[in-house]
Amino acid sequence: MPNSTATRIACFGELLMRLSPPGCELPLQSPRFNVHFGGAEANVAASLAILGHHSVMISALPDNMLGRACAAELRKHGVETGSIRHVEGRMGVYYLSPGAVHRPSEVLYDRADSVFARTPAEAYDWPQVLAGAQWLHLSGINLALGETTSRAALAAVHAARAAGMSISFDCNYRSKLWGARALRAPAMLREIVGHANVLFGNDRDIALMLGADFPHVDAIARFRAAADAAFATWPHLQRMASTERLHRNVDDQDLLGLMATRDRMLTTATHTLSGIVDRIGGGDAFAAGLLHGLFRGMPDEAMLDFAITAACLKHSIPGDVNLLREADMLAFLAHGGFEVRR
Known part of the structure; x- marks a missing residue:
């Protein structure tokens, strides 16, 4: 359970059922699906709760067995769900x-007209x-889902x-979700x-938002240039962080972490990931790890190392x-090895 000195963090976004x-296997290659619950903000909320913080999920779910099962899954991880609205509709x-190997993963969304997408900003008692x-x-997915969720995110x-x-x-720019609203x-x-x-984002995100171009060949240099542009544009911004991924194939990749503050640029060692089990939620794990380090007062280097380890x-x-x-x-950071822990 969260301890009494833990940070209380509210996460706002849609909760999803993943099939x-x-x-x-390809979908329907055999008549079976595995079921998981998640969502960008929910993944962060759950991870932070597991790490000992007070996580509160603000969202809307259908008042049926699917919505109740999703809320129960969050509670199992220690997330507070009292601020989730349960109303009639679809999940x-x-x-x-x-x-x-060389066949990439693919996502198909079926979330149009969900309960969350239909819930207006006024339905949430924000002070409460x-x-x-x-x-x-919160994440940019809220903005991509439509005018209703955009207004709720701004509220x-x-x-x-x-x-x-x-x-x-x-x-979290998702072109499939923005669709015709991408402009x-x-x-x-x-x-x-x-x-x-x-801000969790990379040079491509900053280029999209500012209409800028960061032509540097080196990924770290591109990130630093993008972060400088971000800091010059937004006075509240204090940190920008992202992962950088190199693909050899779907199962074998390299991952490192990048973070810029207003006066420093930090990078982690590059970690080799072989035999990947599931990369969905890796960015959310990184975000939760960085926020955990920030809430715990870790030095910048330790904070970023913890975040990339979580990812x-x-x-x-x-x-x-x-x-x-x-x-x-x-244990990972201490190079604990791969022997069975007994």
């Missing part, structure tokens, strides 16, 4: 076709659901600012980032959520 075939679903929280976390951000809370924002994405993302203290270890966990605890990340 994926077993192993590396957002996505289908994951897991990749293998944010009460006692020091931090708000959450304005209420958090009025309450003196800090804000973290994950750009509006830069302006809408810019408005939210203008309130953020911590790496998530690749070994089926499902959307990093289920590992702080001790697991610290």
Whole structure:
């Protein structure tokens, strides 16, 4: 359970049911699906709760067996669910076709007209659901889902600012979700980032929002240039962080972490990931790890190392959520080896 000195963080976003075939099968290759619950903000909320923080999920779910099962899954991880609205309607679903070797994974969304997508900003009592929280976390997926969820995300951000809370924002640009509204994405993302203290994004996100070009050949140099542009644009912003991934194939990749502050650029060692089990939620694990380090007052280097460790270890966990605890990340950082722990 969270301890009495833990940070209370509110996460706002859609909760989803994920259906994926077993192993590396194609969908409906056999008549089976594995079921997991998640969502960008929910993954962060669950991971932070597991790491000992007070996580509160703000969302809307259908008042049926699927919605109740999803809320119960969050509670199992220690997330507070009292701020989730349960109303009549449908649950957002996505289908994951897991990749293998040189066949990439593919996502099919079935979330149009979900309960969350239909819930207006006015349905949430923002002072009440944010009460006692020091931090708000949300992502650009809220903006991509439509005008209703965009207004709700802005209302959450304005209420958090009025309450003196800090804000973290994950750009999470998903072209499939933006669809015909993609031309509006830069302006809408810019408005939210203008309130953020911590931004999870990379040079491509900054280029999209600012209409800029970062032609540097080196990935680290591109990130640094993009971060400089972000800091020059948004005065509230104090940190920008991202992972950088090199693909050899679907199962074997390299991962490192990048973070810029207003006066420093930090990178982690490059970690080799072989035999990846499930990479979905790796970015959310990274975000939760960085926020955990920030809340615990870790030095910048230790904070970033913890975040990339969380992201790496998530690749070994089926499902959307990093289920590992702080001790697991610290053992990885201490080069604890691969022997069976007895």
